Amino acid sequence: MFIFAVMETSNAVIKTSVGGMIRDRLAELNISQTELAVRVGEHVQTLSAILCGKREMTIPLSVRLDEELGFEPGTLAVAQTRYLVDKELSNKRMESKDEKRMMIMEKIKENGGFWSYSGIPEHMDDDSVIEASLVHLDLEDLPLLYDIWSKAHIKKVWKERLVSQGKRMNILNYILAVKLFAINNPDKYITRYARSY
Secondary structure, X not given: OHHHXXXXXXXXXXXXXXXXXXXXXXXXXXXXXXXXXXXXXXXXXXXXXXXXXXXOOOHHHHHHHHHHHOOOOOHHHHHHHHHHHHHHHHHHHOOOHHHHHHHHHHHHHHOOOOOOOOOOOOOOOHHHHHHHHHHHOOHHHHHHHHHOOOHHHHHHHHHHHOHHHHHHHHHXXXXXXXXHOOOOOHHHHHHHHHHHO
């Protein structure tokens, strides 16, 4: 009965992730992230990365979080595992490039891209899809592009279509340079390529 209740809880959480589950409980208990980190003996940055879905919890940390947040023991670990299994199964279902491309275009539409179309554009060249992705997708969704296009091609489109726009796109270009392309000196890099266009 206990495992079923945990699984039922974790299935309800899948859409919001473990981070969302923890954030909801923090709001209910009126506790800050920093305070929770101190209570469970964890670095604030580590907890923040877990809440954002950029890092997985260790089992010992999930036990401490369950205890501190009033969850049944094992709730967060099972929810995280369920989320990872569902994510893996979802990835396996997207077998073809066209399915992945369509999923990316749907995410762009959900995030405010293609606003002038009544639906998702049927005929759009790859470079335009990459550009729209770089502008409209969340950082955690951008690695989906690598399933279809090479990093070199994505970077080429970024430089030609976004870096070339200069100051108008500086903040976005800086974030992409650091987070997506791992460029060491982004200011210098962006300035150099912006001048060449």
